[in-house]
Structures are given as structure tokens and as C-alpha cells.
Amino acid sequence: MQGCIAGKRLMQKQLYDHYAKKMMAVCLRYSRTSFEAEDIMQEAFMKVFENIQNFKGQCPLEFWIRRIMVNTALKHHRKMMHVSSSAENDKVENIPEEEIVFSNYAYEELLTMIQSLAPRYQLIFNLYAIEGYAHKEIAAMLDISEGTSKSQYSRARAILKNMLERHEETYNERVIR
Amino acid sequence: MNELSDKDQPKKLEDLFRNGMDEAEMAPSDNLWNRIEHDLDIQEKGYYKKQLFWFQRVAAACALLLLVSAGYFLYDYKFKHEGIIATANKKETTPTEIASIPPPEADEAKNNKPKSGTPEFRSKDKPVIGSKIFIASNSKKSAVANKIAEKTNQQLANTKPQLSTRQSTYLATAENVSNKESENIISGAEAATIAQPELALNENSGNILNTETGNTQPLADISRDDLLNMAQTNLETNLVAIDSALLALPTASTPKPILVAYATAIEKPEKQKTSRWSFAGKYAPQYFNQNIKLNEPVARTNNPSFSNNLVSLNNSPSSYAEALNEFDNNTQAGYSFNTEGAASYELNKHWALETGLAYTQNISNTNTSYIFNNSQVTPRYASESFSNDYNSDAGDNRSNLIGVPATALVASLSGTTNNAGGVVQTQPFTAKYRYRLIGIPVKINYQTNRSKSFYYASVGFLTNLLMQAHIISDSPRVPDLKYAPNADSPFRNVQMAAIASVGKGFRVSKNFSLKAGLEASQYFTTLVDNPLYSTGLHGKPYAIGIAVSSSYNISK
Numbered sequence: 246m247q248g249c250i251a252g253k254r255l256m257q258k259q260l261y262d263h264y265a266k267k268m269m270a271v272c273l274r275y276s277r278t279s280f281e282a283e284d285i286m287q288e289a290f291m292k293v294f295e296n297i298q299n300f301k302g303q304c305p306l307e308f309w310i311r312r313i314m315v316n317t318a319l320k321h322h323r324k325m326m327h328v329s330s331s332a333e334n335d336k337v338e339n340i341p342e343e344e345i346v347f348s349n350y351a352y353e354e355l356l357t358m359i360q361s362l363a364p365r366y367q368l369i370f371n372l373y374a375i376e377g378y379a380h381k382e383i384a385a386m387l388d389i390s391e392g393t394s395k396s397q398y399s400r401a402r403a404i405l406k407n408m409l410e411r412h413e414e415t416y417n418e419r420v421i422r
Numbered sequence: 423m424n425e426l427s428d429k430d431q432p433k434k435l436e437d438l439f440r441n442g443m444d445e446a447e448m449a450p451s452d453n454l455w456n457r458i459e460h461d462l463d464i465q466e467k468g469y470y471k472k473q474l475f476w477f478q479r480v481a482a483a484c485a486l487l488l489l490v491s492a493g494y495f496l497y498d499y500k501f502k503h504e505g506i507i508a509t510a511n512k513k514e515t516t517p518t519e520i521a522s523i524p525p526p527e528a529d530e531a532k533n534n535k536p537k538s539g540t541p542e543f544r545s546k547d548k549p550v551i552g553s554k555i556f557i558a559s560n561s562k563k564s565a566v567a568n569k570i571a572e573k574t575n576q577q578l579a580n581t582k583p584q585l586s587t588r589q590s591t592y593l594a595t596a597e598n599v600s601n602k603e604s605e606n607i608i609s610g611a612e613a614a615t616i617a618q619p620e621l622a623l624n625e626n627s628g629n630i631l632n633t634e635t636g637n638t639q640p641l642a643d644i645s646r647d648d649l650l651n652m653a654q655t656n657l658e659t660n661l662v663a664i665d666s667a668l669l670a671l672p673t674a675s676t677p678k679p680i681l682v683a684y685a686t687a688i689e690k691p692e693k694q695k696t697s698r699w700s701f702a703g704k705y706a707p708q709y710f711n712q713n714i715k716l717n718e719p720v721a722r723t724n725n726p727s728f729s730n731n732l733v734s735l736n737n738s739p740s741s742y743a744e745a746l747n748e749f750d751n752n753t754q755a756g757y758s759f760n761t762e763g764a765a766s767y768e769l770n771k772h773w774a775l776e777t778g779l780a781y782t783q784n785i786s787n788t789n790t791s792y793i794f795n796n797s798q799v800t801p802r803y804a805s806e807s808f809s810n811d812y813n814s815d816a817g818d819n820r821s822n823l824i825g826v827p828a829t830a831l832v833a834s835l836s837g838t839t840n841n842a843g844g845v846v847q848t849q850p851f852t853a854k855y856r857y858r859l860i861g862i863p864v865k866i867n868y869q870t871n872r873s874k875s876f877y878y879a880s881v882g883f884l885t886n887l888l889m890q891a892h893i894i895s896d897s898p899r900v901p902d903l904k905y906a907p908n909a910d911s912p913f914r915n916v917q918m919a920a921i922a923s924v925g926k927g928f929r930v931s932k933n934f935s936l937k938a939g940l941e942a943s944q945y946f947t948t949l950v951d952n953p954l955y956s957t958g959l960h961g962k963p964y965a966i967g968i969a970v971s972s973s974y975n976i977s978k
Contacts, residue, residue: 257462261455266447273448283454290458291465352446355439374436375443406435 246306250298257294264307268314270352274359274371275318289317315376319386322368350412358408366401373398477918477946480883484864491767491775495698698768700933700975702776703761706941708967710758710784712855712949716834716958717746745792745845746958749830756785756854758965760941762863766973774867780884782859784965791850793900794833827900829853832893834958835912835950851897857913857949861886863921878937879924886917914951919943923969933975941969 248256268289272282292313300309359367368387372378373394380398384391764778827846831853865882891905891913905911925939945963953960 254459254462258455258459261458265454266449267445269448269450270443270446274443279451283450283457286450287454287457287461291461294462295465350438350442352442352448355442356446359439359443370439375440402435405439409435409438 246297246300249294260293261290264310267307268310271311271314272318273356274375275315275322275368277360277364277367281321285318285321286314288321289314292317315372319368322364325364350409354412358405361408362401362404366397366404369394369398370401370405374402477885477916480918481885484883487775487864488777491769494769495767498698697976700766700768700774700973702764702766702778702971702973704764704969704971706760706762706967706969708758708760708941708943708965709755710786710963710965711755712753712784712786712857712963713961714753714831714949714958715750715961716830717743717750741792741845741847745790745794745830748790748792749788752789754787754789756787756856758782758784758967760943760965760967760969762971764863764865766867772868772870774869776863776865776867776880776882778863780859780861780863780886782857782861782886784857784859784963786855788829788831788853788855789850790829790853791847792830793827793846793848793897794830795827795844795846828903829893829895829900831855832903848897848899851895851900853896853900854892854894856890856892856894857888858890858892859886859888859917865921869927874929876927876929877925878927878939879922881920881922884919884921884943886919888913888915888917912951913949914947917945917947917949919945925969933977935973935975937969937971937973939969940966942966 246256249260265286268286269282272285272289273279276282276285289310293310296313300306359370362370365387369383372383372386373380378386380391380394383389383394383398387394760780760782762778762780764776766774766776768774861884863882863884865880867878867880869878870876888907888911890907891911893903895902905913907915921941921943923939923941925937927935927937929935943965947962948960949963950960
């Protein structure tokens, strides 16, 4: 930490090495390609090194870095106009609340599903389901209404659920044969 | 409409993704760090640019300060100058006061005076004869004017030999003026100003000096206007004539007496003037701390993926750490000093600006028993070379490197991979790090009063150029290294410092005073040019010393 604050390249490299893999996973799920994810990560790590002296240890360093990654991803999305490309829809779709127990999926499979979502759905699903933000917070972050956040999350979830179901069916068919 | 709430969300799908994603790891491409490092380099350069910009602003502020003080000096000089004249006029003896109230005739004459004429020979609203004649007393210019006056005088004498009693004034010879008053007259211009009141013709004057004979003779009646007209009309012609006449004039010849205004009134008490300028010399032996700690945790990190200079030595970490520890523990301040020759300009009773030329020699000594073999001492560690090291490419720009046995500090500054030799323990020896700097200080000084004993304080900036960094070893195994202020030097060539001093002074005589006190300087930058590529923590150096100075005030 002190070395990074002092701008020691060695220390910066060590910090990067320690968190790069985890943060790459974070960036990947907010982007559509690995190139885009690396762009986000590059920008975010620069912010980390620029602002590390402001880190006061209120939370684990990993959370702090992760938050920077997420915020950078959001900024990236805004810049790329991904967010505005989705039509606003405040109506919450009626999703049947059935309990489905899915099998375990590999990270790559889940990532592919998330990356196949429309950018805003991807963003909101990540923020709500994985990062754990409330819809109110997401609405504030994306400058949308809470209803829109909920509605788009429902859509994203429905899409993912369909994907999973199709995947399950394909898998079962294969097993039966 | 059935709105979903956060609570109502089914958890299974979310759990699947959260568990699958939350702890996932994915390796980024290998060149991502290079990209980040590149951005960091750019940012760093921007930082140094910002720092440079800051220094430039300080330098600009100093220049502005000097300009303002120079302007103030000029203004003050002029003001003071005029002030003296005004005072002198005010303190003139009675005849001036009398003369300053011109009689009605004089006023009339003033109103009727010709508009044309040689501008140099006219003052604002007074007749000019007297004044120019008066100028004749003081300098080369005066000599010319003297001749002009003579000519004018002759013209007057030829055409109208006499002045009426009523319109006459006290006349004195140019000799009288020269002999009596020239010592007291500050300059021709002052004289002209001072002489103006005397030009008013004195009603009470009855005697006119015949300029040729020195005897008092009545002159023929002549109106004052006529007199002035004649004088001024002939002046231009006379100017040309005078030049040639001056050349032909025998040097030993006695100047002819001329018409001159009553001049005894010029006498004024001599005013003691103290100059605002003083010159000072200072000597300050000081304790200098280069503020470098090599054995900081950051320096000892043994990261196998990162082949920086010292961490990759083929030595056990203990001897390496011991060597760095030894440097940190055994580095002491050597005999350092600062000398300065300065010119000081007094702004007012308490405040003064000071600038000059300073020479500083800072020394640190290290008693050590470790030698870092094969330390790469040149070229300077550039970011490119660092990058090459990191990428384990064969150093493209290492062709000029010289591998020498060196001390821990030099090894830490080399910034290049040191693969062979490593740390060797040997007989204890002393390494002296000597830095010689020449700089320009700009300071503002405050002193309590002008009594015999006073206190002073000063703050300012010192911009130093590191003329030489010399690492002198008394071990035959470790060669001396010398860096000039160029790109090969790992040390920062331009170093700025804030300086502050406080102490007591004694006025030995009217012009001479001695001062003694404490002086401290804090450098704004590290000694090393680019500490990011060096091992250890590089702080900003500082020095504390005792300053002894003397200053001499130039009094007129």
C-alpha cells in the first residue's frame, strides 16, 4: 500500500498481480468482449493507483478496488451509449415466480449468458444479482427510475432463465440419448 | 400490475450466477500490465511536468517580485530626489522667499515672454537666463551652458548695456556660483529648478555686477521682455557657435563672468542619505541529510517475476539486507556548508529583498563494508531500460553500461539488472557523497529595527544547479564516481529549496552590520532524479545550519 502511494512501480505491479484475475472476471461480466473488459480494467487500475492514498481502510481493499472496477464499467457503458440504447419501460413484466433449481454451470457458461444480454440488462442484472445493489441504488447510478430498473431486471432474468432452461433441456436430451 | 419487489425475487437463479461469478478468476492478457505501466509513465511525466510548471511559476513570481522592487526602487528614487529638492527650496534662505513672490513687473514679463525659443533653455514659466547660467557651474554640460550664458551675456551687454534699476536683479558672476555653490548643487536639473525663484527680478536690488570687470555698474534701461527676447533668440545660434568656441578655448583660460541669478539662496543644509542597497556575504556550516533509506520494505521485496536491480542479486537476502541496513545506519552528515554573496534592497524600515549567488556543498559519509559488484552506473535508468528489465529482454540500451564495484547507494541508483558479482563483504571503508551546487536565492528579509542590535528573519527560495555529484571512496576496490549536470547523472540537476533563517544582528558602524542565526533549507525534490526507478525510499533532503553574515550599506 505504502509503496503504491509512493508511486513505486514494483509495488504497483504487485498489487496488480494480486487482484488482476479477480478483477478481470468482474470486468468481463460487465463487458461483451475480453478486449472491452481489458479496456475497463486498464482504466480502473489507473484510478486505483491514482486514488490509493484516499483508501482509508474502511473496507477490505478488494472491495474498494472492485467498486472502482464496477464504477468504471458503468462509466464505460454510459460513454458507449449502451445504456440509452435500450428502450425505457417502466412496466414490470409479470414473471411467474417458480422455484427452479438449476444445475451447476461453469463460469465460462454463465459469463457467455450474461454477455449475450443486451447491455442495459447485463448491467442491471450484474448490479442487482451479483453485486447486491438495491433497485433504488441502481436507479440512482444509472439515472433511471426504480421501476425501470426492476422491469429491466425482470426482463434480463427472464432471458437468462430461458437460456438456462434451454441449456438444461439440451443437456437432458443428450443424457437420455 | 403486479410489481416485483426486491424481496419477492426468486433466489435460485441469482444464487447460481452469484456463486458462479463472485469468486471467479480470469487471467487478463499478458500485455495489460504493460499498457497500465505505459499510462503510469505518461501520468508520471505529467506529474513532473506539473512540478516543472510549478517551479516555473515560482521563478516567474520571483522575476515579478524583482521587477516590482526595481520599479519601486526607481519610483522611490525619483520621489526621494524630488522630495530633497522640495525640501531644499523650502529651507532656502530669505532671498529665495523674497524672490518667490515676484513683483507685478515680473509677472507681466512672464506673461509677455516669447513662445518660441530653444526648449532646453526654457523652464515652465520662468525666464531661463538665470537658470541656464546657473547650471554652468557643475559639469561638462554646465560648461556648454556656461558658454551659452557668456554669449548671451555678451549679446546683452552689446545691445543694451544696462538694465534699469527697477528691473534689475542681484547678479553674481559665474565664478562665484561655480566656486561657492557647485559643491552644494546636486545636479544641473536641480539647479535649474532651484534657480527659478531667483529669476524673479528683485525690486530692492540696486546693484548690478558688471560681468566683465566685476565692478558694480548701472546698466542702461532695458525692459525685461527685451532682455529675455534677446537672450532666447540668440541661444540657438550660440549653441553652434559655442561648440566651436569651446574647442578653440585655451584650457587655462579663466571663464568669463556671466550674468547669473542671485545664487547664495541655494545654500541648503547637507542631508545625510543612506542608500537602500546593501551587499552581504554569508557563510553557513550546516548539517545535511540526504534523506535516503535503502532498507525500506519496498526495497527488499523478492519478487521472482520482477528482475529489478537489487532484488535479483545472487546473494542471500540476509547479506543484501545487511548491506542496505549498514548504509542506513552508518550514513552521517559530513562537513557541509553554504556561502552566499547577495545584494539587498531595502523596501522600507523593516523589509528588504535579497538576491545573489550561492554556493553549497553538501556531504554525507557512509562507513560501509559491503561492495555491490558490477553496478551498472550509466546510462541513466530511463523508463525504457526499466521496462526492458522487467520484460527480461536483453537490455538494448545497455551497451554503454559500465559494471563497477560500488556502494549500496550507487547500486540502488543504477536501476539495471545486476546479475553477476552480488554483494561482497570487505574491509570497512568510507564513502563520501559530495554534492556541489550553485544557485540563486531570492529572499525577503525582515528586521526589527535600526538600533544597534536587532533581530532578523528571512524566507525565500533557492534554485540550485547541481554542478557535481562526487562519490569518493577510500577503498581501492571501489572507484570514485563523478557526475556532471547532464543526462547521465542519476541525480536531479536542478534542485529547488525553501530557505528560512532567523537570528540576531549587530550594527558595528553606520554602514556595517553583522548577523548570526539559524538557517534551514528544505528541498522540494528528491536528490535522485527519478526515485521510482531506484531502490529504497528517497525523501527530500534538508539542511540545518548556523549562518554568519555581514552586510555593508552603501551610503552616499
